[in-house]
Amino acid sequence: MRITIFGTGYVGLVTGACFAEVGNHVVCVDVDGDKIARLNRGEVPIYEPGLEALVARNRAAGRLVFTTDAAEGVAHGRFQFIAVGTPPDEDGSADLRHVLAVAGTIAEHMEDFKVVVDKSTVPVGTADRVRETVAAGLAERGTQVPFAVVSNPEFLKEGAAVEDFMKPDRVILGTDDERSAELLRALYAPFNRNHDRLIVMDVRSAELTKYAANAMLATKISFMNELANIADRVGADIERVRIGIGSDPRIGYHFIYPGAGYGGSCFPKDVKALARTAYDVDYTPQLLQAVEDVNDRQKHYLFSRIREHFRGELAGRTFALWGLAFKPNTDDMREAASRRLMESLWEAGARVQAHDPKAMAETRRVYGERPELALVDSPEAALEGADALVILTEWNLFRSPDFETIRERLSAPVIFDGRNLYDPEILAGLGFHYYAVGRPLRA
Numbered sequence: 001m002r003i004t005i006f007g008t009g010y011v012g013l014v015t016g017a018c019f020a021e022v023g024n025h026v027v028c029v030d031v032d033g034d035k036i037a038r039l040n041r042g043e044v045p046i047y048e049p050g051l052e053a054l055v056a057r058n059r060a061a062g063r064l065v066f067t068t069d070a071a072e073g074v075a076h077g078r079f080q081f082i083a084v085g086t087p088p089d090e091d092g093s094a095d096l097r098h099v100l101a102v103a104g105t106i107a108e109h110m111e112d113f114k115v116v117v118d119k120s121t122v123p124v125g126t127a128d129r130v131r132e133t134v135a136a137g138l139a140e141r142g143t144q145v146p147f148a149v150v151s152n153p154e155f156l157k158e159g160a161a162v163e164d165f166m167k168p169d170r171v172i173l174g175t176d177d178e179r180s181a182e183l184l185r186a187l188y189a190p191f192n193r194n195h196d197r198l199i200v201m202d203v204r205s206a207e208l209t210k211y212a213a214n215a216m217l218a219t220k221i222s223f224m225n226e227l228a229n230i231a232d233r234v235g236a237d238i239e240r241v242r243i244g245i246g247s248d249p250r251i252g253y254h255f256i257y258p259g260a261g262y263g264g265s266c267f268p269k270d271v272k273a274l275a276r277t278a279y280d281v282d283y284t285p286q287l288l289q290a291v292e293d294v295n296d297r298q299k300h301y302l303f304s305r306i307r308e309h310f311r312g313e314l315a316g317r318t319f320a321l322w323g324l325a326f327k328p329n330t331d332d333m334r335e336a337a338s339r340r341l342m343e344s345l346w347e348a349g350a351r352v353q354a355h356d357p358k359a360m361a362e363t364r365r366v367y368g369e370r371p372e373l374a375l376v377d378s379p380e381a382a383l384e385g386a387d388a389l390v391i392l393t394e395w396n397l398f399r400s401p402d403f404e405t406i407r408e409r410l411s412a413p414v415i416f417d418g419r420n421l422y423d424p425e426i427l428a429g430l431g432f433h434y435y436a437v438g439r440p441l442r443a
């Protein structure tokens with residue numbers, strides 16, 4: 001089948017490469033000329049496990065093409081996927097500028113029936129706006145071409161995006177158009193062989209499903225962080241509590257890890273956008289507001305503990321940071337907990353020596369060269385002469401370090417662990433001051 005994807009970010013590029021991998025012919029369109037030039041040189045601008053090989057293989061086979069030429073893109077595909085960014089607007093609502101720009105572009109160039117598929121995360125009612133935009137564009141051209149608009153929110157996780165796309169838990173299709181549903185059922189058939197994972201529903205419910213999923217996941221994290229803060233104050237260990245509650249199948253062990261607060265491009269903006277939607281229909285989203293507030297406070301957690309430990313004297317100190325990405329297996333730094341911490345440390349006059357297996361180029365892009373930030377080649381190099389180690393991302397590489405080396409290289413044996421990677425008893429036995437989230441300090 002012939003597919004066009006607008007947007008070659010985490011979602012668009014993975015979607016394009018995976019559709020090409022099963023034999024489709026895919027044209028990916030982006031307005032970012034640099035990105036397209038890099039892709040056409042065989043470079044993959046983001047890190048996602050397995051993606052580079054997938055892109056290379058399908059480019060070489062001629063099934064995956066990258067262009068900035070929107071007219072070429074629109075002419076190519078029966079399916080026109082919209083996978084562009086929907087960043088938060090000033091009031092927290094999703095900014096639909098890019099989505100509607102693509103709708104306008106499709107209308108400008110389309111000559112035959114198109115199924116416009118919205119993969120971007122967008123508020124309820126956006127499919128209507130896309131439909132209106134395409135219709136207005138066609139009317140402006142004085143022409144009539146049939147088209148359908150389908151909501152197909154994406155549920156892939158960064159860090160496992162290829163795997164998630166190839167073996168989805170579910171594919172949500174929001175449409176009341178029988179023909180489009182059948183076309184998309186055929187398109188997704190290669191990813192739907194083990195059992196039927198397609199869930200077809202009305203457009204508004206599909207649009208809301210995406211926000212509901214992310215808000216639920218964010219709620220689980222904020223809930224655990226709230227409990228961790230209570231555990232801290234009553235001398236309980238949140239990790240034992242986690243295991244205790246996870247054993248109830250109604251609760252389960254998934255996604256109930258306390259930590260330094262959620263980040264990334266999705267949870268923060270989607271919780272805000274859903275809350276905005278609620279306010280817009282005169283409903284006060286108390287729970288969503290609390291989820292966001294708890295997360296905001298949690299992103300300050302490690303800094304508070306650091307400040308307390310050093311009695312407010314942070315100026316001139318150096319901190320080793322392990323992990324910059326908002327989670328492991330990605331280079332994405334959007335809303336990462338590391339950013340808030342680094343910025344607080346810098347404001348207090350401290351320096352940071354950081355290592356991340358994949359996100360250092362992105363960190364350099366975000367912060368540029370500055371004396372208060374050294375990006376170093378190994379976790380060990382980050383420790384050299386630092387006053388403490390701070391862990392922000394649970395990369396596998398950091399899970400079982402040589403604690404002797406850590407102690408030798410740091411100027412004092414102090415660890416602030418925002419991901420609860422180690423056993424507090426063992427670390428206390430080794431002479432560390434080990435601060436974890438929601439776990440009593442064993443000295």
Ligand code: NAD
Nearest residue numbers: 007008009010011030031032084085086098120121154158
């Ligand atoms: P991204 O920022 O990585 O990529 C968006 C791309 O769209 C950029 O390359 C940008 O240049 C391009 N673009 C902007 N306007 C364009 C236009 N008019 N024509 C063509 N290209 C254009 O974004 P992302 O992380 O891939 O997210 C895309 C959407 O998918 C968002 O709505 C997001 O909420 C949603 N989503 C993201 C994830 C995720 O894990 N990143 C998961 C599920 C859903």
